[in-house]
Amino acid sequence: MKVSPALCPGICAQTQQCTHYTWSNWGGGTCWMKMGDVSRDDAFFTGDPTMVCGIVNGTKQGIMNFSIIWNESNWAMSCDFHGNDLIHYVPISSDRCPEICAQTQECTHYSWTNLNGGTCWMKKGKISRDDAFFTNDPLMFCGIITRVKRRHLKRF
Known part of the structure; x- marks a missing residue:
């Protein structure tokens, strides 16, 4: 399935154990989901200006934890x-x-x-x-x- 780079972070966040991802235009757009402890310092330059990578914050694995702001409607x-x-x-x-x-x-x-x-x-x-x-x-x-x-x- 072709995936846009904008959807890759959400797909990773919805996938249990996915902590970070790389998106490339391989196959029309592929989201490569990864797991493990990483930091921004682990990313490296590929020379491909279309590639995107990121860390999913707030995962159960706990890289970073942002507060979720709930409203009165739950x-x-x-x-x-x-x-x-x-x-x-x-x-x-x-x-x-x-x-x-x-x-x-x-x-x-x-x-x-x-x-x-x-x-x-x-x-x-x-x-x-x-x-x-x-x-x-x-x-x-x-x-x-x-x-x-x-x-x-x-x-x-």
Whole structure:
């Protein structure tokens, strides 16, 4: 699958154990996901002006940890949850993701990213805000469904 360099950080952040990445135009655009402790000093010049590399901050491996700012509706920007995937919908607009999760029987939390025109990752299981990790993707968001919210949403 061809990947744009802008999507590579978010894909790495969504992949368990991915701590850093390199994007190249090989195959029309490839995101090379990597794991392990690295710093900016480990990067080196390749001479290819199209290549991109980066470190995913806030991963469970703990390179750096940024604070996720939650709002009163129990969702936040630039965050995701590892694993516990229930189902995903593609393409879907960002505003529909929380609503669809609330209407899905086992869905307890979700993440939305602009991958493939908009993907809503519905997740299940016991969760708290502390389980979310920072993604560096300003378009991505995650949230937790509460029982009160579930009752008040309309069915479509």
